[in-house]
Amino acid sequence: MKTLLIGEYRDGKLLESTYELLGFADQLGAESALLLVGSESQLPAYSGTLYIADAATCGEYNPDLHKQLVLNAVQQENPDYIVFLHSSYGWDLAPRVAASLKAAQISEIIAFADGSFEVGCCNAKMRRSVKPNSSTTVLTVQAGAFPALQAGGTPTVRKLTADVTSPLEFLGYEPAEKKDVDLGKAEIIVSAGRGIGKKDNVPVILALAKALGGELGASRPVVDAGWVEHSHQVGTTGQTVSPKLYVACGISGAIQHLAGMKKSDFILAINKDKDAPIGEIADVLVVADVMQFVPALTAKIAA
């Protein structure tokens, strides 16, 4: 069994998440080759074959160019699996490669068994087992689902080029909004999710954060709705946190949120839905109406 792993490199840096692909290939027990649009001056700690295209020449991510580079490597390598991270890079590029090869794509896998892959669905509440019907299969693996593996060594480098005209042009990066709160250093975080119901209820969550001497956090829907500023957002597109205590108020537990807070020492979740995926990682799940339970808890702590 052979895998071609598509690593990530952005703005002059090899992304650490690339090593999760190596961890996945190792668990799969597959022979692997790695592809990177990166720099030979920054080789990954890896002893297999590395297909490398020069990022200085290629520029930042262009889907049409990267697709062609992957297809060129596929032709040389003839892999059973072409593996991406399920990231903004992976979910953008993987379907293009799959469509070109008319290969099955299975997205955001979290486990595998006997040629079948396990993926989350219905907001991570349920799982599906999926089998490819094609000989080559494109996979995207969920960030954090497979531990990173840095086996060390120096790769055997094979250079890759492609000449592509694309209707798409990269214009530049916009840095993340300035954080007025550094949740990464907070010891206690009390986060509001959609389950709080409305913007007017945010002060209730803030009151608990104050009573505990912590900071206010928020899930993505609450930030998108304009209830809480983005600088408080916890998750893949917000801040990654690891406080001593994380209180999730009315947060169902979408994967993107869990990825940002699952390393917390102790997780207390309050949710009226007993089956909410936050329950999978919470140390304590209180099945209750947030707007009834939280004020009562705050009053007791403040007393």
Place this chain on the structure above:
Amino acid sequence: MKLLVCIKQVPDLESRFKPDAAGVWYNETDLAFRMNEYDEYAVEQAVQLREKLGDGCELTVLSIGPDRVVEAIKKALAMGCDNAAHIQDSAASSKDPWQIASIISAYAKDKGFDIIFTGMQSQDRGSAQVGVTVAEQLGLACTTTITSFDYDNGTITAKRELEGGIKAAVKLKTPALVTCQLGLNIPRYPTLPNIMKAKKKEITAIAVADLLKEAALSTTTSFHPPAKKGGGIVLEGDVADLVEKVIAILKDKTAVLR
């Protein structure tokens, strides 16, 4: 200008899900359906562009599925789409992303759409494949997960959301397809007059068999709840009791309460 927005109807994600008889997808009994959240942003963006371009611009909304999806189509029409295509398929949930994309592509192929909008993914299946695959099948420029969108004279300028809150600005020439991320805009609520007006808009029904010529590339073999990891404590009951229990646990297990 011709615009297309593709929407899916999904169950309320707060629901409890039970496997269907075949054990490969959810049982629809007792589920309430609504428009996929990502698609609401796609519809809103398409309608905003339609309004900006004015006369001579036509916006079509497409949905694949059984008769219930007409409800989601009507909402999109009330939000401002001009007309609709309902691809009738009572077995849409058994199709893989490749087949769903192939159906959309077969519909769109000869219609000369300048821009196609889709959600970044569906809330129930979540493959994040269909939009990009349609673009590949039709040979359109494509970008995904956009959180800002602007169109001027054949060029789209958009921002893609990357990890850690970073954004990438891109420019692409039409014909193009974009997949929309949450927070792209503020989807409007249909007003009563617009709901009434929408009733007169045309919904073209097309049998899926007329469009689908592709076999599935992948097969779902099981739909099931995640294995319970255990370890966590689940507390239920009277709020006052719950507060006492939680405070006792916090004092015992964490250093934050003395």
